[in-house]
Amino acid sequence: MKTKIIALILIILNIFISALYALEISGMQIMMIAGASLKKQSVEEGSSAKIVTYEVSKPLDEVVSFYELFFKGDGFNVIGGRQNNIYDAAVKKNNVMFSLRIYSEADKTIIQFKW
């Protein structure tokens, strides 16, 4: 019984940790930069697209580099990229498509996914 409870706790912990460091979009795990916290989830009027926004206390450059490397290394197809102080891209792998916008707001960097 005791072992079962420990196993259950570990499973719950595992789910919780993976939820902290990855975002699931249409069944695909998208890596989340360490330290990012969920800011808002919403649904866009009209298109019914889901928007999930995270914030992190890291410089914009670091966050952008992180995702550029992740997309490149994992074979994502990316349309768009960084322009001045904003990273704005449409991203696709297999049949999963979403857009990602990264920008600064006050002393935080905002990471916004839309699909």
Add this chain to the structure above:
Amino acid sequence: MVKQKLLAVTITGMILILTLSGCSTLYNPATGRNEFIMINSQTEVGLGRSVIDDFTKEHPLVRDQKMQERVLSVGRKVAFVSDRKDIEYNFYVIEDKELNASTFPGGFIFMNKGLMDVLNDDELAYVLSHEVGHVAARHIAKKIQSNMAYQLLLGLAFAGAGDRTGGSVQTIAQGVDTVYNLIALSYSRKDEYEADRLGVKYAYLAGFNPYGSINALEKIKQGEGLNWKVLGYFRTHPYVEDRIKALKIIIPETIEKNRKGINGK
């Protein structure tokens, strides 16, 4: 009953607040406003590319090289002074007698031969800069993002960029139809006035006579009486009478505001 209605209004309000507060806005230099635009420029270009192939099959380009060069020459001048330079504008003339111009996402602008035939360069500069104004103010992108399923939009954008695996042939065709229909819808009065204001500014900064705008609209209006094929223009660019009145105020204001910029003082 009253309580239920109150509850419904409160919940709707809360959803709206949640929906809007989660969205980032971007400064748009053309409109001077912070706006919610989720389609990045390259996605917009991809969307445009995925649609214009079909469009040019149905509306072939005019073979008259001089006419194509004319629209390109005037178009490039007004695009060069526009507020949006992160995309490459493309100008074409299509075989169509209707007096109209069509603009697709990503800066693909098509002039009908019928309209080209009746406009001088100042008037043409206004029509093209008005269309560039719609692109710079992101009117088309906003129309699409608020009326089209987001996955369909992304699938089309990737198809335009050469990756056609974002949806079945049927889905892509459905997306193309949706974009067509949205382009064929008329712009709002606010969007038309804004494109006129930008159009006059760009035409003037590019060295054309901004009063060509009034002449162009008057010609299109007169064409209606002469049974020219003007319906297309009125359908997609309504409020012509009111716009002519507004232009008479906008033009002197624009000249005054931008004179220094032109003289370099």
